[in-house]
Amino acid sequence: MSRISVRGFAVASATAVTTVGAVVGVAAGGEQGSSDPVEATAADASLLAEIPTGQQAQVQTASLTQQADIQSTAADAEARKAAEESARKQAAEDAKAKKEAADKEAAEKLAEERAKKKEAEQAASRSATRDADSFTPQASYTVAEVQAMARQMVPGDQFQCFSNIVNHESTWNYRATNPSSGAYGLVQALPGSKMASAGADWQTNPATQIKWGLNYMNERYGSPCGAWSFWQANNWY
Known part of the structure; x- marks a missing residue:
């Protein structure tokens, strides 16, 4: 491999890492570094200028792929969070409905028992009467x-x-x-x-x-x- 090719590969690799780092830094609100995104972008542009056109396209494609992966991961996390919240609400509603059904069944059973008891008492009273x-x-x-x-x-x-x-x-x-x-x-x-x-x-x-x-x-x-x-x-x- 020629010196220029080696240098181009090294620069391309460095540019990909720098670009990904810049994207991650912006997504995290700048918490992972204090470097200026504008300065990083200028540096990336300078490095890309030294890379052959074909390799520039490869580096840019890799950078976009990394960004897409980060966005996809964030979307997946948001979807999981929404699914978990929906499942929690559904579980709470199911538990409430189950409790209401149990309470209703218990009330109906109690009313039925009371009616049977009253009927039995009345029957006993009637049977105890004399003609x-x-x-x-x-x-x-x-x-x-x-x-x-x-x-x-x-x-x-x-x-x-x-x-x-x-x-x-x-x-x-x-x-x-x-x-x-x-x-x-x-x-x-x-x-x-x-x-x-x-x-x-x-x-x-x-x-x-x-x-x-x-x-x-x-x-x-x-x-x-x-x-x-x-x-x-x-x-x-």
Whole structure:
């Protein structure tokens, strides 16, 4: 290899290194060196002037390739950062949706369990009640005896509502009669003869009157508490 060729190769190599160094220095904000980019460019131009035209093209191509690699690396890093941020946001949204679904499922399960428990309690209360025929008829009954019969016939969760109505209608007097309307008995059936559907002894047996009154409230208002709500709004039922 001739001296000129060796020199040209050396200069070309030095120029490539210098050019890359200048590009990197500018990209890094000048942190890797304090040399002036303008001075570096002038030096590069001086060196390139001493290199044959063919080798100049090779050096310039190498420099552009280095710049393209640096830009590609930066773009890849930015793309990775954006992908990581997107994945983080998606993971957070997935976790939130999963928690909301779990909370909803737990709430629905709790509501279902409560409904089943209430239904079981109501069924147990109904099964624990006695029928009017299970009481031995008496010649007369005290208020306490009539109330005790009602407690055994009316479901526990409905007794207070039933009691409120009876208190207002007859004050637990199973022989109470309304002189103006003719309503009769504990629940003031009008006419009183309606209660015959529950038993022929409707005039003298509180259990028969309670049976009829309970059936009436259930059929017309859904329950004694439904009847009591209506009574409070209208003063009759």
